[in-house]
Amino acid sequence: MLELNTVTFAYPAGDEVLSGVSLKVEKGGLLGLAGANGSGKSTLLALMAGLYAPTGGSLEVAGRVSPGHEGDIRLVCRLVMQDADLQILGATVEEDLLLGRGRDEAVTAEARTMAERLNLLKYWDRPVQTLSWGTKRKLCLAAALLDRPRVLLLDEPFSGLDYPGVREMRALIRANREAGLTQVVSSHDLEPYIDLVDALAVLDNGELVLNGPAETVLDRVAEHAVRAPGSWTACRTIQPWDGETGR
Numbered sequence: 001m002l003e004l005n006t007v008t009f010a011y012p013a014g015d016e017v018l019s020g021v022s023l024k025v026e027k028g029g030l031l032g033l034a035g036a037n038g039s040g041k042s043t044l045l046a047l048m049a050g051l052y053a054p055t056g057g058s059l060e061v062a063g064r065v066s067p068g069h070e071g072d073i074r075l076v077c078r079l080v081m082q083d084a085d086l087q088i089l090g091a092t093v094e095e096d097l098l099l100g101r102g103r104d105e106a107v108t109a110e111a112r113t114m115a116e117r118l119n120l121l122k123y124w125d126r127p128v129q130t131l132s133w134g135t136k137r138k139l140c141l142a143a144a145l146l147d148r149p150r151v152l153l154l155d156e157p158f159s160g161l162d163y164p165g166v167r168e169m170r171a172l173i174r175a176n177r178e179a180g181l182t183q184v185v186s187s188h189d190l191e192p193y194i195d196l197v198d199a200l201a202v203l204d205n206g207e208l209v210l211n212g213p214a215e216t217v218l219d220r221v222a223e224h225a226v227r228a229p230g231s232w233t234a235c236r237t238i239q240p241w242d243g244e245t246g247r
């Protein structure tokens, strides 16, 4: 469903921030993308979402190839950014979820069902600026899911969430997987999702240094000189998060 072949990327007039990244995610798979801040996670997600084209190598999302078909990729792939304020366009929850979809009864009913599923219906008429950080992120996720993407990319979905927020985000990611959605979840912190992923890819300074089953990757983080955040040592062995069963 998602395949990268030696993808390289440099921002205009900038140094290379991704070098020769190759990876694959099968349909319905959940890839964890880990790495210290600045290692290139958000840039890689933006390429997968068709927001930029690689400057070297190529990638394929649900059969659409980049460079060349970024517009087609954007039709089948949704990226939920870390900063919801960059993505929310409506003035209220209702307006944001209905934006660009028309307002006929079926569309409204579908948006309300999605809002209910994500526990947002109680905020339906609320101005978006009154919502918490976590609620805004859920609103972006709801809008992304309404577009019925083939691939969903979540950039640091757990950052700034409190304990119930993390629990809720985990449940949503698991429900997406049960629905067969292909997902990539990036996080510099492993604890909230390490037990959920099918594979873990580790970026270090723009290079994919490790990729494979989470257990194997964690074993190798110690022996590899990866710039791993300190919190990773707490994840040496994979434990179910707060007693929840993972996969």
Ligand code: ADP
Binding pocket: 011, 014, 017, 035, 036, 037, 038, 039, 040, 041, 042, 043, 044
């Ligand atoms: P991460 O998501 O792992 O924190 P990023 O993809 O945001 O990493 O950043 C990777 C590198 O690309 C960093 O060195 C960052 O400064 C640089 N970078 C990110 N966005 C831009 C941009 N719009 N223009 C130039 N450089 C950028």
